[in-house]
Amino acid sequence: MIVTVVGIGLIGGSMAISLKESDWASKVIGVDKNQSNLDKAIRRRLIDEYLPIEEAIKQSDLIILSIPVDSITKVLPLVLNQITDQIVIDVGSTKSQVVDCIKAHPKRGNFVATHPMAGTEFSGPEAAIPNLFDHKCTVICDKEDSSESALTIVKEMYKALKMNIVYLNSKEHDIHTAYVSHISHISSFALALTVLEKEKDESRIFELASGGFSSTVRLAKSSPAMWIPIFEQNRDNVLDVLDEHISVLSKFRSLLIKKDFDSFNEMIEEANSIQKVLQKK
């Protein structure tokens, strides 16, 4: 299987490593608008060669779009215009606008909308790592709009990445990810800003930062180039969750003001039950 990865960053680069390592891909071609990413990808041996996108598409069996979601909606229709029987997938973090942009395309069946739920707070080809996807969950959206043969190959590919497949429609996907991913990022960005603001007066504040702080602000290192388009495309769902999150925080605030620590205690006990959920994973 010859695979083209468009966008050799954290996700595309990590897929390139694992697909080649598992022998599922005989060759990985890199495409990136940034030449320095391609140079790094060659040096790190993430890809076998790089080519202009038109040429890469011609030579490939499968094309993976691992670029920010605003670029997917621009690039995906152009890619579908150029394929014959190749299969195309995207790995973006939002799905509704992605599937909408090629809804009526004659090659819609060759496309599978996917979202491997894996990542780190780092970006670029230097962030690509082996085993990033092992035993994690990937979503395939609106599978009834993809051809059986395309689905079969994409399922095989995710098995080669050792991922578990979950099927959702794209609207459900976008609601779910607002809860289990997008809000975590907003919370982390906000926490970093809250504390950085204080740091201006108190330069020593971070000497005291321990593991708990680092873990809650880890995602605040995430790249705006990736996340702004996600918040743009999933704005309505993110707003709903953000409203809920602010309202829970405001409830904590009001309990502190009233010194109602019994109710505060109950809320923490309720929050503790997240443990059972995380243990299942």
Added chain:
Amino acid sequence: MIVTVVGIGLIGGSMAISLKESDWASKVIGVDKNQSNLDKAIRRRLIDEYLPIEEAIKQSDLIILSIPVDSITKVLPLVLNQITDQIVIDVGSTKSQVVDCIKAHPKRGNFVATHPMAGTEFSGPEAAIPNLFDHKCTVICDKEDSSESALTIVKEMYKALKMNIVYLNSKEHDIHTAYVSHISHISSFALALTVLEKEKDESRIFELASGGFSSTVRLAKSSPAMWIPIFEQNRDNVLDVLDEHISVLSKFRSLLIKKDFDSFNEMIEEANSIQKVLQKK
């Protein structure tokens, strides 16, 4: 050095392990109001023996209070009443009310107020681990109120735990920890509640939860028995930081509503600078 640890949980138990392992303590005596904690601590060999607190104090050179901060303010004056030349420290997460409760005690000089900035989201003797404190930071508060000889021994003890010592007054400590620790916990509790609320309708939501989600809600597993007294004692500082945090989140909300993604982008870039801070650590 014979050491008594009052409260054989995550912190007390981990100190017991490392002080014995480093040979700084020749013997560790456990005190706990919960007999099952003492039994576990014996089985896990965290302590050499357990005794009633009065007897343990008599036999010890150093007494460590590693109990929730509301218990510290109750137990600390009673312990100081019983000592002759023993040294007493607490390792609680708030400091102002702790030092206030023994401000005028004739044995004030024998007491050193400390806060080793290390922990996990787990609690109890089963959560005690080796190397928990290695290369982390510990705070000594209001050192001018402790005797030179007490300070010398406590500094040696923290060196045996491989910790770096920072000196702050207790008021500064409580402001700093509100920023770099307490708000992270509130944010995490709130995030867990936000998502758990949604889970009631959508049982599959957690299949998709990835590493980012787990890391931001990790602290939501923390015990209310430890955290409610912290929020109670540090209420005013926590309220200030929580207000700031809610206001940053509300700014994100308003930018989403206005679709002002340029300003959103600027805020994320600013949040990204947390990276430089975390890298220093």
